[in-house]
Amino acid sequence: MAPLVKRKRATAIVEYPDGILLTLMRFMGASLPGGGVKPGESDEAAVIRELYEETRLRAIQTVFLFRHTSLANDHAVFWILADGHPHPSEEVDQLAYYRPGLAIKVSPETQTLLKHVYHYKATHPEVFHTLNTIHPGARI
Numbered sequence: 001m002a003p004l005v006k007r008k009r010a011t012a013i014v015e016y017p018d019g020i021l022l023t024l025m026r027f028m029g030a031s032l033p034g035g036g037v038k039p040g041e042s043d044e045a046a047v048i049r050e051l052y053e054e055t056r057l058r059a060i061q062t063v064f065l066f067r068h069t070s071l072a073n074d075h076a077v078f079w080i081l082a083d084g085h086p087h088p089s090e091e092v093d094q095l096a097y098y099r100p101g102l103a104i105k106v107s108p109e110t111q112t113l114l115k116h117v118y119h120y121k122a123t124h125p126e127v128f129h130t131l132n133t134i135h136p137g138a139r140i
Contacts, residue, residue, distance in 0.1 A: 006074040008037040010047035013065070013117055014057065014080045019097035020114065021086055023054050026093050029107035043076035054092050057082040063127060065120050070109050077113060
């Protein structure tokens with residue numbers, strides 16, 4: 001039996017004072033903005049495109065954090081500094097924000113990614129301090 005080919009997915013982490021930005025689609029748990037990487041497209045180009053398509057946010061800066069492989073997806077996870085105020089597009093029903101302890105239905109895959117993000121943020125604070133210094137006031 002041939003091994004399952006995983007879908008390449010670019011995933012965005014955009015943090016606001018209210019928490020990490022999530023997208024909500026009908027009948028699904030909340031998830032992080034992002035989506036499939038098109039043939040010939042880089043992970044970074046895909047995360048920028050998907051973030052705009054889903055939230056109308058424009059990326060100012062992207063920082064690759066880590067890769068995570070799930071049952072169906074091979075995630076490239078990026079920390080994004082974004083310009084603008086997020087608005088749900090036609091692909092997304094609404095937007096929400098995640099903070100630990102907040103009662104929101106998050107997909108199991110997103111829960112795993114969020115745990116990795118918080119761990120990465122705790123173990124690599126210099127990355128996030130640098131981002132705040134480069135673009136104070138931007139949404140990271």
